Amino acid sequence: MIGLWRMILVTGGAGFIGSHLVDLLIKEGFKVRVVDNFHPQVHPEKPSYLNPEAEYVEGDVRDRRLMESILEGVEGIFHFASRVGVGQSMYEIEDYVDANLRGTGVLLDLLANTPHKVRKLIVASSMSIYGEGAYRCKNCGVVYPERRNEEDLEKGVWEVKCPNCGEFLTPIPTPEDKPLYSSSIYAQTKKYQEEMCLLIGKTYGIPVVSLRFFNVFGSRQSLSNPYTGVVAIFLSRILSGNPPVIFEDGNQTRDFIHVKDVVYGCYLALMKEEANYEIINLGRGEGVKIKDISSILQTLLKREVGEEITGRYRKGDVRHCFADITKLKEKLGFTPKITLEEGMEELLPWMEKEKVRDYFARVLKEMEERGLVK
Ligand SMILES: NC(=O)c1ccc[n+]([C@@H]2O[C@H](COP(=O)([O-])OP(=O)(O)OC[C@H]3O[C@@H](n4cnc5c(N)ncnc54)[C@H](O)[C@@H]3O)[C@@H](O)[C@H]2O)c1
Numbered sequence: 001m002i003g004l005w006r007m008i009l010v011t012g013g014a015g016f017i018g019s020h021l022v023d024l025l026i027k028e029g030f031k032v033r034v035v036d037n038f039h040p041q042v043h044p045e046k047p048s049y050l051n052p053e054a055e056y057v058e059g060d061v062r063d064r065r066l067m068e069s070i071l072e073g074v075e076g077i078f079h080f081a082s083r084v085g086v087g088q089s090m091y092e093i094e095d096y097v098d099a100n101l102r103g104t105g106v107l108l109d110l111l112a113n114t115p116h117k118v119r120k121l122i123v124a125s126s127m128s129i130y131g132e133g134a135y136r137c138k139n140c141g142v143v144y145p146e147r148r149n150e151e152d153l154e155k156g157v158w159e160v161k162c163p164n165c166g167e168f169l170t171p172i173p174t175p176e177d178k179p180l181y182s183s184s185i186y187a188q189t190k191k192y193q194e195e196m197c198l199l200i201g202k203t204y205g206i207p208v209v210s211l212r213f214f215n216v217f218g219s220r221q222s223l224s225n226p227y228t229g230v231v232a233i234f235l236s237r238i239l240s241g242n243p244p245v246i247f248e249d250g251n252q253t254r255d256f257i258h259v260k261d262v263v264y265g266c267y268l269a270l271m272k273e274e275a276n277y278e279i280i281n282l283g284r285g286e287g288v289k290i291k292d293i294s295s296i297l298q299t300l301l302k303r304e305v306g307e308e309i310t311g312r313y314r315k316g317d318v319r320h321c322f323a324d325i326t327k328l329k330e331k332l333g334f335t336p337k338i339t340l341e342e343g344m345e346e347l348l349p350w351m352e353k354e355k356v357r358d359y360f361a362r363v364l365k366e367m368e369e370r371g372l373v374k
């Protein structure tokens with residue numbers, strides 16, 4: 001454990017994950033400063049959950065002068081500010097690159113060139129940088145396939161085939177050292193954010209930890225942002241009386257981790273020196289089928305709207321990816337505990353209070369017009 005921390009800066013700390021982290025840090029007795037530009041797509045109005053004990057600076061991480069002034073007194077940084085829509089990043093390319101990479105560039109440039117007291121930088125990376133997860137082939141052992149071929153997808157052959165022998169593969173937990181095959185501009189920017197932070201950290205002796213978040217769910221996930229995670233999108237559909245729309249056949253899997261587990265992992269990454277300069281998966285280590293998410297939510301909400309399983313696909317979607325959490329257990333001594341059902345108990349009361357709007361049709365149309373959904 002490291003000694004006392006005076007001030008922690010959370011970039012993007014008004015967002016979904018950042019705001020839960022701010023609450024935890026305040027509860028643990030830290031002084032917390034937030035910089036957030038309150039992006040209108042994420043925050044059509046000021047969020048009601050901002051923590052009165054934290055200091056909020058409204059501004060952009062790309063604003064060098066502002067960033068220089070708010071680094072005053074800061075000893076630890078969580079860098080969460082990012083544009084976060086995977087699909088949207090495929091057509092708002094310049095803005096995603098600018099916000100995510102130049103934003104990180106400004107922060108690192110200040111750490112390299114100005115006097116400061118920063119002793120740790122934790123960057124929010126993402127499972128999206130893996131592309132397909134790890135798999136086992138019964139003939140070839142562990143393999144790391146790249147994206148599925150378009151011919152198979154057009155025929156509705158969804159499962160992943162071995163790149164060596166063509167046999168269908170079985171998904172296994174994805175470790176941090178799997179080669180990275182990002183399949184969106186968003187994922188590319190997350191990969192470079194991570195690498196840039198680690199490189200500058202190692203160069204200047206500032207401990208950096210990169211946490212690869214898997215699919216995070218929980219209260220405060222922006223419902224006005226149509227590009228957020230599948231849990232929020234399905235909930236919006238169900239609460240609006242519409243069936244969730246499922247691509248492929250619904251048997252694709254993701255690793256869902258509750259936001260409270262994520263922010264506890266973030267807190268441990270700050271506190272534990274064992275985490276320094278490490279890249280660590282932050283998932284539950286369990287793959288859940290997308291169609292099961294839909295039925296679990298309907299059972300919990302006591303609403304039966306069914307599913308619309310389209311047999312269509314989104315370009316660049318991966319079939320299976322769930323975390324190998326060996327390193328999380330080793331370096332942070334942490335095993336996420338909150339199940340999907342338990343997490344819903346925190347999420348649902350909040351959902352029911354929010355104004356729910358179903359943006360799905362609009363986003364689908366945008367993606368279709370650009371040929372991103374087949
Ligand atoms: N939610 C997930 O499942 C998930 C998964 C993997 C990684 N992540 C990463 O976790 C971090 C937090 O994501 P989230 O889900 O809380 O998203 P979010 O959109 O709720 O939060 C991001 C916050 O950053 C702010 N922001 C965006 N651009 C900014 C800029 N240029 N300057 C200042 N503030 C800016 C937004 O206003 C928002 O409050 C991101 O880095 C994201 O890439 C999230």
Ligand SMILES: [Zn+2]
Nearest residue numbers: 137140162165
């Ligand atoms: Zn094989």
